[in-house]
Amino acid sequence: xxxxxxxxxxxxxxxxxxxxxxxxxxxxxxxxxxxxxxxxxxxxxxxxxxxxxxxxxxxxxxxxxxxxxxxxxxxxxxxxxxxxxxxxxxxxxxxxxxxxxxxxxxxxxxxxxxxxxxxxxxxxxxxxxxxxxxxxxxxxxxxxxxxxxxxxxxxxxxxxxxxx
Numbered sequence: 001x002x003x004x005x006x007x008x009x010x011x012x013x014x015x016x017x018x019x020x021x022x023x024x025x026x027x028x029x030x031x032x033x034x035x036x037x038x039x040x041x042x043x044x045x046x047x048x049x050x051x052x053x054x055x056x057x058x059x060x061x062x063x064x065x066x067x068x069x070x071x072x073x074x075x076x077x078x079x080x081x082x083x084x085x086x087x088x089x090x091x092x093x094x095x096x097x098x099x100x101x102x103x104x105x106x107x108x109x110x111x112x113x114x115x116x117x118x119x120x121x122x123x124x125x126x127x128x129x130x131x132x133x134x135x136x137x138x139x140x141x142x143x144x145x146x147x148x149x150x151x152x153x154x155x156x157x158x159x160x161x162x163x164x
Contacts, residue, residue, distance in 0.1 A: 001164045002079075004046035006030040009060035014142045015052040015085045018149065022048060022083070025157055026164075033066035038073045046079045046164045047111075049102055053086040057097020057128060067105045075111035081160045082106070082113070082137025088124040089144050096139040100128035103136040114160045117152070 005028055008019035016032070023030035026048075031040065033049075041047070052060040059067070084099035091097075106113055116135040119127070122145075129135050138156040140149050 001026070001161070002045040003043065004028045004048065004164055005040065005044045006048045006050065007033050007036050007040070007066070008050040009033040009062040009066065010050075010052050010085075011054070011060055012052065015050050015060070018083070018085060018140060018142070018153070019048075019050045021150075022050075022153060022157065025153070033062045036066055036069055038069070041069070041073045041075070041078070044078075046081070047075070047106075048081045048083065049106070050083040050085070051098045051102055053084055053091065053094070053096050053098040055091075055094075057091070057094030057100070059098040059101040063098075063102065067101070070105050070109050073109075075106055075109040078111050079163060080106045080111040080113050081164075082116070083140065083156070084129065084137060085140050085142060087143045088122060088141045092125040095122070095124035095127045095129075095141070096135065097128045099135065099137050099139065103129070114163050117156055117159070121148075
């Protein structure tokens with residue numbers, strides 16, 4: 001596996017815990033997006049980016065500056081995989097919508113974005129993060145489906161590992 005890092009934005013600690021678990025499973029470093037700078041991007045060939053979802057599918061606050069760093073540095077030649085945490089019951093119309101904002105930012109910055117997971121095994125009404133029946137990354141709901149988090153993470157990691 002090429003040099004890989006997990007970068008997350010978390011306000012309540014849920015996305016942070018998931019990011020740490022993903023990093024541990026891969027044996028790589030994990031940092032808060034507030035620590036991300038040009039050197040972090042340049043040092044790593046693979047970036048696994050995670051965000052919490054707020055309100056009406058909004059990106060976690062710390063990611064607004066993180067997106068600026070991505071736009072300034074660019075991601076040409078980088079491989080990116082995305083994951084997001086959301087609430088499929090209380091925010092069923094915008095479930096994990098924050099991932100769409102990250103997807104747009106990394107795509108515009110030239111990244112090779114790895115394929116996401118099928119939306120079939122999820123219960124929600126709508127999400128900007130779903131394109132052609134798949135999320136643009138891995139969607140997780142620790143509020144209502146915490147029993148599915150570990151199996152979803154494990155399956156996703158098996159899916160993306162060959163590309164890392």
